[in-house]
Amino acid sequence: MKNFKKLALFSALVMSGVIGPTMLSITPISDIGVAYAETKTKRVPALREKVYSQLARAQKLADDGDVQAGLEALDSIKDRASSMNSYEIAMMYNFYGFIYYNENNLAEAIESFELVVAEEGIPESLRLSTTFSLAQLAMANADYNKVSQYLDSWDKINNKPIPESYYTLRGQVHYQLKEYKKALGYINSVISISESKGDIPKENWLVLQRALHYSLNQPAEVVLVLEKMVNLYNKPNYWIQLAGMYGETGEEQKQLAIFEAADQQGFVRSRSEHMQxxxxxxxxxxxxxxxxxxxxxxxxxxxENNAKNNSFIAEAFVQAREEERAIPYFEKASDQSEHGNFDQRLAEVYINLEQYDEAADAARSALDKGDLTFEANAYVALGMAQYNLTNFDASILAFEQAEKHKKSSRLAKQWIKYVKKEKLHADTLKQALL
Known part of the structure; x- marks a missing residue:
């Protein structure tokens, strides 16, 4: 009898989130026209050429873009279902499922493929592959309990080696059901099997394994997975995530080394990564x-060029003893803020640089703006600037204002005492020179 070309009913179904791509497949149809197809356990009626040609016509209409015509052609075949054997009926629903799947109508596709496996007279290979595909479709449809049910059914009829996709699908569905320990068992298994064969674990397996360890609050294990991901896949986000996890596990030196290595490779790109x-x-x-x-x-x-970031840069320069570099950033932060806190810090920087006129101006600006977190500090800065400008009376007035604040009271009293002494000394010297 004439052999017809094999039909690959599905390509790939890509799942969202941490779940990677999963292939859907149905056992191809071949050797159509023989009276019966043999399996290990039973004889299966063949798909007759006349029926196949009608199904192929329906599929071609859909493939050519006329989906409605393809479905109508299948409907006309279904009207004559009483003259068809169980295998032919199953293949008719198989074609329905294929068309619905291509139209992203998962609910109708699932319903059609359920009718395929409901037929008794089909090859066990078709029943097995269609049941697994149903699990994958249910996963794509976010019907996670159904996924488990289909996989349980698949377990009962499978007598072949378990494929990697089984472990990943089990892991994915348990993850979605928040059954993290069960999910981790399956993902660990597929990774172990792959590595035992000398293969590199698939990236989406490691992504899920990392997510599961994180969900189980196992930071040390998250680090181990990320180290593997960095070595195997070398993606920027894996370097950044590994650095972050080193910080969480208290390995600050490793965090610094990984972050610097990531930066040297150009992996520090986003705002948050720069900030981190x-x-x-x-x-x-x-x-x-x-x-x-x-x-x-x-x-x-x-x-962003905003007050928060400019003040961060300014404070970093101050701590690095680069006060001159800090000044323009405090000035920017001041211009971008309504409160006077950055003017107060600017006054303190100017005092450190012995630029007392600028310090006095900045302190006055801080007090004029107001809304200060530590108002006393602005008065102290003003008092110190005025003292160094030998404006002793103005200095004493500033320190007297600082004295009213509990936290700076003791310091202010000491300064008042000292400035009064210096003022007396200066006045005495001045009298002596007259």
């Missing part, structure tokens, strides 16, 4: 590098 690296530098006392990272981010317009 800057904070890691700050934590490790590399304050100049912290400032430079955000400077670079602002230059590339990844990091």
């Amino acid at each position: 690296l800057a904070q890691v530098y700050m934590f490790n006392g590399l304050t100049y590098k912290a400032a430079k990272v955000l400077q670079r981010g602002q230059k590339s317009q990844v990091v």
